Amino acid sequence: MLEILMAGGWAIVPILVCSAIALAIVLERFWSLRRKVVAPPELGDQVREWARTRRLDPEHIRELAASSPLGELLAAALSVRYRSREVIKERVEDAGRHVIHQLERFLNTLGTIALIGPLLGLLGTVIGMIRMFFAVMVSGVGDPMKMAGGIGEALICTAAGLLVAIPAYIFHRYFRGRVNDLAIEMEKQVIALVDELGAQSEPIARAAV
Numbered sequence: 470m471l472e473i474l475m476a477g478g479w480a481i482v483p484i485l486v487c488s489a490i491a492l493a494i495v496l497e498r499f500w501s502l503r504r505k506v507v508a509p510p511e512l513g514d515q516v517r518e519w520a521r522t523r524r525l526d527p528e529h530i531r532e533l534a535a536s537s538p539l540g541e542l543l544a545a546a547l548s549v550r551y552r553s554r555e556v557i558k559e560r561v562e563d564a565g566r567h568v569i570h571q572l573e574r575f576l577n578t579l580g581t582i583a584l585i586g587p588l589l590g591l592l593g594t595v596i597g598m599i600r601m602f603f604a605v606m607v608s609g610v611g612d613p614m615k616m617a618g619g620i621g622e623a624l625i626c627t628a629a630g631l632l633v634a635i636p637a638y639i640f641h642r643y644f645r646g647r648v649n650d651l652a653i654e655m656e657k658q659v660i661a662l663v664d665e666l667g668a669q670s671e672p673i674a675r676a677a678v
Contacts (some may be wrong), residue, residue, distance in 0.1 A: 471482070479595030480626050486631045487582045487589065494575045502572065502644065507651050508539040513658035516543045517665045525550070538568045539655045543662055549667050557666065561659055570666035572648045576641060592631020597623030616664050 504510075516533065519525055525547055534544035545564035546557050601623075 471638065473576065478588070480596050481629055484586065484593070484629045484633055487586060487637075491579060491633060491637045491640075492580045494579045495636075498575065498579075498640075498644050499632065501574075502651065503649050504651065504654075507537060508654050508658065509537055512537065512539055512543070513661060516540075516547070518663055520547070520550070520662065520665050526652055538572065538651075539658060541568055541670050542659050546659060546662055546666070554663065554667055557663055561663075565652075565655075569652060572651065573645075576648075579637055579641045579644070583641050586630045586637060588630070588635025590627040590634075593626020593630070594623040596642050625629055633653065 501507075519529060529545045530547050533540040533547070535541075542561055542564050545560050549557050549560045
């Protein structure tokens with residue numbers, strides 16, 4: 470395997486670097502986008518119970534915000550729970566943009582690797598063909614080994630570029646879908662909390678009237 474990679478010439482080096490970066494991103498995103506880390510299933514019910522029992526002191530809210538991305542959104546809603554529903558939604562949307570940005574971290578890099586992988590392979594192909602033509606110019610067509618070296622370099626770089634780009638593209642699409650699923654789940658939990666806060670504020674509003 471090492472001999473095959475070395476036969477790809479120096480053009481194989483950026484492809485190997487891209488493969489290492491892509492592998493690191495995939496492993497990191499699998500670890501960071503676990504559902505129990507991003508949106509713990511029991512957290513929404515727990516926070517709504519806090520709201521019902523009025524156990525919403527600042528320390529609770531700070532711990533909630535630091536616990537998970539879902540906790541950060543719920544804490545954003547709770548921090549303005551005495552304001553109107555429109556203000557709560559605006560605060561959650563502001564926090565949501567930050568949370569989604571964090572969930573999509575490194576995905577642009579992974580998408581870029583999926584895009585440039587075949588281009589790097591094509592670059593290696595072109596370099597291999599150029600080497601082959603120079604070998605023909607210098608030695609003529611009587612030395613098939615030099616021609617074979619250029620062709621081999623071209624094919625190895627092409628294959629390596631595709632082997633990096635195809636998995637990178639698949640995982641890029643997978644993680645995009647996973648982020649969307651998690652965002653929808655978090656949105657449901659936030660809406661449920663906002664509804665709970667609205668239900669609690671209605672008796673207070675009627676009493677004030």
